[in-house]
Amino acid sequence: MATTTQPPKAGAGQGGENTRVPSREEMLARLATRRNPETQVATARRKANTVQVWPHLMIRQFLATIVVSLNILLLAVLINGPLDQLANPEKTPNPSKAPWYFLNLQELLLHMSPDLAGVIVPSLALVAIAAIPYFDNKPEGVGVWFYSRKGIPITIFTFIYTFVLESALVLIDAQFPAKTWFANIVNGFVSDSSTQGFIVQAFAGYIYPLSIMAILTGILILIMAKVWKANRTEIIIALFTGFVASYTLLTIIGTAFRGPSMNLFYPWAMPASH
Amino acid sequence: MQIRNGLRMLAHPGQLYEAFTRSQLYRSVIRNPWPTNARTRALAVMGSVFLHLQPTRTRPEAIKITYTWGLGGISFLFFLILTLTGVLLMFYYVPQVPLAYQNMLDLQGSVSFGQLMRNMHRWAAHGMVIVVFLHMCRVFYTGSYRPPREFNRIVGVILLVLTFLLSFTGYLLPWDQLSYWAVTVGTNMVGSTPFLGGLVQFLLLGDKTVGQNTLIRFYTLHVIALPLLLSLFLSVHFWRIRKDGFSRGL
The missing domain is CATH 1.20.810.10 (Cytochrome Bc1 Complex; Chain C)
Known part of the structure; x- marks a missing residue:
C-alpha cells in the first residue's frame, strides 16, 4: 500500500541542478506514481482479496517445519531402524520381501506373470496418473475438494468396491490358483506337455489377470455412468480412487498378511521368517 | 571518548545490537529492515533468494491448511x-x-x-x-x-x-x-x-x-x-x- 501512495521525495527531481543519485525507496516511489489509473484499480482490487505471504504463509511453513522436524526426531529417539545380520547370498530368507512401498507389486507378482506385475502394470498406472489433465482438461473445479457433490460418495463407494472385490480375488487365487485349475482343464484337451505349459502360462499369467482387471474396471465405469450419472471428471475420480485403493490394499496384504513362502496368514498368527 | 562509548554499549546489549544492525557489515548482508509494514514485508520476500520463489501476496483460500x-x-x-x-x-x-x-x-x-x-x-x-x-x-x-x-x-x-x-x-x-x-x-x-x-x-x-x-x-x-x-x-x-x-x- 505504501508503495503506491508515497510521492517522490524532495531533492529527487528530474535531472537539472540536482544530480544526486536517488535512493532505492525514491526509485520505487517514482515507479509507483508512473502507473496508469486502470492498473492502480486492478492492483487495489487484487490487494483487497489477498494477504501477504510474509507473515501469513511464512508462519504456517515455519510451524510445519518445527512440528515435522520434532516428530521425526522423536520417532528417531524412540524407534531404531532395523539392522539384520550381514548379507549372505547363500542364505535366502523365507519370505524375501521388497521394501514396503513395492510390496503391492510383489503381491501382483503372485497373481500374474512377472513382467506384467513388475513393469507393465505399474508403468501404465504411472502414465495414466500423469496423463489425467490431458483427458480432464476443463478449468472448472480447480481448487475444489472432490469436485462436485457426488465426489465424496463416489470416492467412498469406489474404495469399498475395490477393497471388497480385490480381497476376494486374492483369497480366491490363494485357494484356487489359476495355474492349477486351468492346467487341469487343459490336461483334458492337449497331451503335449510343452504346449500345455505354454497355454497355461499364457492364460494364468496374462489372459486371466488382464481380463479380470479389465472387467472390474469396466463394471466400475458402467456403475458410474449408469447409476451415478457421472460425467467424465467423476469417472476419472472413480478410476483414480480405484488405483489408490488397490495400492493401499495390496501394500497392506503384502506387508501384514504374507508370511513364509508368501502364503496368507493373519498378522497375529504370523510364523517367524526363517 | 569513543572507547568509553564502546564500553557503555557493552553494558547495554540492546544498544550493542542496534549499533550492529546499523553497521555497514550488517546492512551489506541484510538489506531490508525487519518487516513491520506491507512494504517491508513485500521487500523481505522479494529480496531473498530463498523466499523470492514465493509471491509477495496470495489468496487466503490458497494457503488454508x-x-x-x-x-x-x-x-x-x-x-x-x-x-x-x-x-x-x-x-x-x-x-x-x-x-x-x-x-x-x-x-x-x-x-x-x-x-x-x-x-x-x-x-x-x-x-x-x-x-x-x-x-x-x-x-x-x-x-x-x-x-x-x-x-x-x-x-x-x-x-x-x-x-x-x-x-x-x-x-x-x-x-x-x-x-x-x-x-x-x-x-x-x-x-x-x-x-x-x-x-x-x-x-x-x-x-x-x-x-x-x-x-x-x-x-x-x-x-x-x-x-x-x-x-x-x-x-x-x-x-x-x-x-x-x-x-x-x-
Missing part, C-alpha cells in the same frame, strides 16, 4: 532433512562389501549420535514416500492438475518415481540380509521383463547377482545422481507453481 495440508512443503522438508542427515552418514559409510555392514554397526555402536542420524534418515525416508504419495492424491482430489498445470502433473509423477528410486537405492546400503534380499527381489522383477529386462537388470546390478558392483552403483545413484536429478525436477516443479499461481484463487 485444510486445503493443501502442506504436503508438498513437507515433502520438500523431508528432502532437506534427508540431505542433512545423509551427508553426516556419508562421513562414516564406505560402500564396500562387507565393510559397509561393519560401518553400520560402528555407526550405531560407537559414533556419537550415529544411531540417531541413521534413524532420522530412515524415518524421514519413509515419511517422504508417504507424504509425496499423499501430495499426489491431494492434487488430484482438489482438481489442481487442471490446465494450465498439466505439465507440472507430469513433473510431479517424475518426482514420485525419483522418490521411490532414492528410497530403493538407499535400502541396499546397510548390506544386511533385509536390504540384500529386498533388492534381489526388486531387481528380479525388472529382469523378468521381455526384451530389455535382462539388460536393464545387468545395468543396475553391474553383475548377474547383487554384489560389490551393485553396492557402488546404488551408492552413487543414491548420494549424487538421483538427488541431483530430483533437485532439477524440483526446481521446475516449484517454478511452474510460481508461474501458474497457487491452485485456489488468483
